Amino acid sequence: MDALLAVAVAEARAGLASGGIPIGAALVGPDGSVWGRGHNRRVQDGDPSAHGETSAFRAAGRRRSYRGTTMVTTLSPCWYCSGLIRQFGITSVLIGECRTFSGGHDWLAENGVSVRILDDPECVSLMTDFIAARPELWFEDIGE
């Protein structure tokens, strides 16, 4: 597995292990170092604003510029997380899979963000198993 995706997958697995939604992410700096990493914390913190990507962004703290950064995420970013990526000028997005959910990645590509989708089987099975087990929690998380 791609080494950066492995960081996001480890976050997703940590989220699942603590009773949460298995989506993880990492914000990676221009030099390849991890600025911040995190996972969905809706269940753990009762916080609907804590998606994987926003948790990683938050963990990276205040930054003057996001030029050259990459948001690595196990799942196609929803509109909320896609808006984050666009607003802050995050340069690239590396996505584990977009089979189980397709968010705003085409919109990001149209607006100049470099988008790469890995179609990783471990990411697919994490979400497929989770959605089958806890559909009500999944639909709550995406507002459906």
Place this chain on the structure above:
Amino acid sequence: MDALLAVAVAEARAGLASGGIPIGAALVGPDGSVWGRGHNRRVQDGDPSAHGETSAFRAAGRRRSYRGTTMVTTLSPCWYCSGLIRQFGITSVLIGECRTFSGGHDWLAENGVSVRILDDPECVSLMTDFIAARPELWFEDIGE
């Protein structure tokens, strides 16, 4: 002033008084009750993910549906906050002003969100004064 906008303005003023960026918001339920309110907390919490709208959304806690809700905000929502509104199916947005910053409100309207802009002079002066006083902080907050 519109009574709901007054709640968001009070949040913006509280944020300014504690050294922060003066943008406030409230998420209002279908019955007109305030589900959550908050303001930008980049400075206060060192949290770049805490915009006015996301703070109000977070304060409202976990909800099964946002049908019939209104996001009230002192300023046109940035892409990040516009994405939040779209993803969670927030029905309406009530905006104090869009003179000092224009975010994704046209995109929201195109995608079925009811958008109303009040062009409120108090909201305009809050941001005009703040941007003149702390331009570096403002541009950091919108990733420019």
